[in-house]
Amino acid sequence: MRFTLSTLIVLSILITSCKGEKKDKKELIKAISYKNKGHELVSKMVEKVGDYRTLRNKKDVVYxxxxxxxxxxxxxxxEKYIFAGELSYGKYEQHERTLSDLKGSIEQGFDGENYWLKHEGQTVKDSIALKRVAFNRPTNFYWFTMFQKLMDPGVSYEYIGEKTLDNFTYDVVKVSFDFKNSKPTDIYQLYFNKNTALIDQFLFTVADYGAMDKPNLMKVEYEEVDGMLFPTNRKYKKSTWEADVSDKPWIKVNWSNIKFNNGLGENDFKS
Known part of the structure; x- marks a missing residue:
């Protein structure tokens, strides 16, 4: 069978196209392969709220x-953060529970290398106060980026099963961390809404304070900001691992006035 030059060119393009299509399909299959059902639920949740690449593209946030x-x-x-490098700053105009012995405004920061604290513009060197800063800065940053960071390397997922709370059945996933060091890490138990694929509530520990056997239950409500979903209304209190909470009142947390791409630079995070 003889082919003209133009026919050979067309056949070559078709073969190349088919190979490319097969490659794309393989990459797609690879992209959506999951370690287990727990990993799948977390991944689909992150797709819905917005992944870390989307967040990093917003450069910084003030809220x-x-x-x-x-x-x-x-x-x-x-609060102010630059996502690249996880730089963090907080100016407390009211602090009745954080370093309450320091009257007036306080500022905390992490410049990428060091934690620092200022009281009314004056540098504070107290080691106990700085230890609190070293807890607050990464903790506040992590809470803001937590759902995106659930896809980080070193995160393990275990599908626990279904559980009914308040007449609603959730998919439950246990999340733990292995960062190759001896420091204990937190454990999360996530409750996925079957209708929305979002996390309505989750149990968490506070490893830095040795509270590994007594979790808290956090309930969240979402707000859309700049094309992403954030759990801006939050409340939590002590719980059991069965999500049975005490009768005590809730601790309430709110994020408001969230604004991205503020043009922040490294100098905004130096003491």
């Missing part, structure tokens, strides 16, 4: 963080 305990003590902070 108001309000934290209130049942006795009415309240912290109100202006």
């Amino acid at each position: 108001t963080y309000t934290y209130q305990t049942p006795d009415g003590k309240t912290d109100v902070t202006t």
Whole structure:
């Protein structure tokens, strides 16, 4: 069978196209392969709220963080982060529970290498106060990016099964972390809404304070900001691993006035 030059060119294009299509299909299959059902549920949730690449593309964020305990003590902070490098800053205009012995405004920061603290513009070197800063800065940053970071390397997923809470049946996934160091890490138990694929609530520990056997239950409500979903309304209190909470009032947390791409630079995070 003889082919003209033009026919050979067309056949070559078709063969190349088919190979490319097969390659694309293989990449697609690879992209959507999951370690287990727990990993699949987390992955689909992140697809819905927005992944970390989408968040990093927003460069930075400024928002108001309000934290209130049942006795009415309240912290109100202006939080600022640069996502690349996880730089973090917080200015506390009200801090009735965080370093409450320091009257007036305080500023906390992490510049990528060091934690620092200022009280009324003056540098504070107290080691106990700086230890609190070293907890607050990465913790606040992590809470804001938590759902995206559930796809980080070193995260393990275990599908626990279904559980009914308040007449609603959830898919439950246990999440643990292995970061190759001796420091204990937190454990999360996530409750996925079968209708929305979102996490309505989750149990969490606080490893830094040794509270590994007594989790808290966090309930969240979402807000859409700049094309992403954020759990901006939050409340939590002590619980069991069966998600049975106490009768005590909730601790309430709110993120408001969220704004991205503010043009922040590294100098905004230096002491």
